Amino acid sequence: MNRDKLRNIIQELLNTGCEGTYWDFKEDYTDCREDKLIDIICMANNIDGCNAYLIYGADDNGTVKGIENTTYSRYTTKSLTEFLRSKPFAGGYVPKTEVQVIEINGHELDIVIIYNTRNTPYYLDEDFSSSHDIKKKLFAGSIYTRVNDVNTPRKQTANYEHTEYLWRRRFGLDMTPSQKLLKLLDNVKEWSETTWDIDRHSYNLYSPEYQIEVLDSVDGYETLGYFYDDERMLCAPLKLKYLTTTLYETELWYMDMGRCLIPKPERCYKIENNLFYYYIEIDSLSGKLLPLFAYGRYQCNNRSGQQMPVLMFKNEDNRHEFEDWVSKNQKLKEKYIKTISENAIFQHIKSKEERNGTPQCGVLQVALSFAYYRKWIEVKK
Template identity: 30%
Template sequence: MLSEKQKNEVLKLISYKQEGAYWDFKKQWYEDGKQADLLHDIICMANNLENRDAYIIIGIDEEKDYCVNDLTNSADRKTTQMLVDFLRNKKFMGGIKPHVMVEPLQLENGVIDVIIVKNGYYTPYVLEENYRSVNANNIYTRIMDSNTPKNKTAEISHIEYLWKKRFRLLDTSLERAFFYLKSKEDWLDVEDNSSMIRKYYKYAPEYIIEHCECDDRDGYEYYLFSQMDSRPHWHNIYIRYHQTTLFSTIGIALDGGRYFTNVPWTGFLFEGLNEKNISFKFMVNDTKEMILHEFLCDNESHEALSARGKFEECILIFFSEEEKEDFKKYAADKWIERQKYLEDEQLPYMKLPKSYRQDAFKEEYENAIVLRKMLKEYRKCKNRDFENIS
């Protein structure tokens, strides 16, 4: 399903009443004799120069002031799986194909379909074997509202741009650092007498990640009590390029140091100022924080993996920022039922210094349990909704 953000973006593009560098309009789906046009359009959009997702919006009649051409009864409509199967049979260089999805969108005057061509780094997408009139080895892209003609190839400056994108030469130093962190096996220890734990990226040793104990922090967080050893051990984490700090955050050594990770973000369930607002700890997939979380885990240690599992049972991990915001609405509506989610739940023993309010940590831990259960429930509901639409 299209997210609210995507829906609003598609509606905004339709309102422009013109095509652009990453969107195209079609009155109807491609007929059997137009499959080469479909492939060509997908490749051009995958190689767009805007470095973003692209849209082929089907069901918009340009000749009638961009009004909706209802696709409800169209025999040529395709699903995501049908498009994936269509691309699977085409021979792309390196076997790397564009990632596409088809999402229907119900508008006031009928249904349209949106082909989402996902942004990827493996540009340029190029055929290694002709498909009808789409030529092998030609590099196609899209400039303004026009695709590269099938019998031509893109200009050299545009081809250079697409190769630079593949090799991450268009990324900032910070973006490149986190791309390198995804290849954990390519980071090596720095051998020195420093108290810091330090690693460098072997193919670009100017990139360094390091962490050391934090001298000015000794407080507790509720998720510490999920561990056998709940004592806090805080660290400072730095990602550096040469001598420049690109990114810094707080780290925590859990279970007496058996597992080390970066701290999660803090979110709030209700919008606006609210004395009784409910806070929660979370991470979001594919973000810098989640990449770092994966990098820091010692996957060779059973103790570390066990401690990680207990830690992740106390926080929320979202698939996307959109899911987080949608879930917050769901949980806020259900919060009046909080107590039922705590039936038969037992909290861990919490040993705290006398200066701390144990009831506050207990409440936070209970809230984490409730929200984790609500998130599972929310995802089941979303899956049922998706199956009903399908």
């Protein structure tokens, strides 16, 4: 999550002066593993259906005390992930978490983000009692959640209403048709096979009322096309339907004169950084559609399997992280431009573009953006 966005969220929660169903203030850490685990399970099973936050370094009233002087081991994303993966979660469903450190009022706060998913309810299939204290023990099969600012008692389980809500989320019974269609796209293997050239129709094998339909294609033009062997491309309206109702509309691009298919990516112009790039956010509609046309991959390749300059991001926050990194590394621009311009393959790409007249934002800007992106991915590893 973007740090500035997270800081704003946490500041708003601190300003409430109290704890709630999806946020909890912790003045300090504890060595009790059962306490740590139940806090995370309750947050992962929150009945608001949203991201949840454990805020270390603030008292119960939301007053910032800071966590920088704690004598306990502080969470990191790695240590928390390892802690959770070693626990007996039923079905192997483990809460998705991240740890970030932010600064407020001159103090550090450790923020444990428990991401909202549809894998609820999270519960254990074995008893857990690391300290062997019967009062701390977590019981197999018990579904723990949180009502207002109170966790479910350890010897109990969530009430019927909340338990039903959590299971309905798991099976998508609380979803609108639009929401369910997006969820169905998460599993490529559950859609009927098609070639997308003659037979331009696919349906979900288990819910055939959900369908994907591609209409007739027409000639198209995009700077991206020059990076393929044949710069000619076609584009066709793509509709996602529930019965006879169209829920979503986008385009399918037939790149390399139809040899490579991609759902329409977004474009971003950053004139101040001389950047122009195509991108797909994995949590967007195009991101969910991409594996259907790219043989299960989250990557756009040419016919030889080489990656094309369509930048892939987890989400919008992830893309903004990339843009911030580019802004801080402008010193690399001249080096990249020189390397790109001297590359024989790029010279061939550039010559194809020049035949049609070089646009204001063209292949050099796309190639430069892609060079920055590959370096950013390398640095993040």
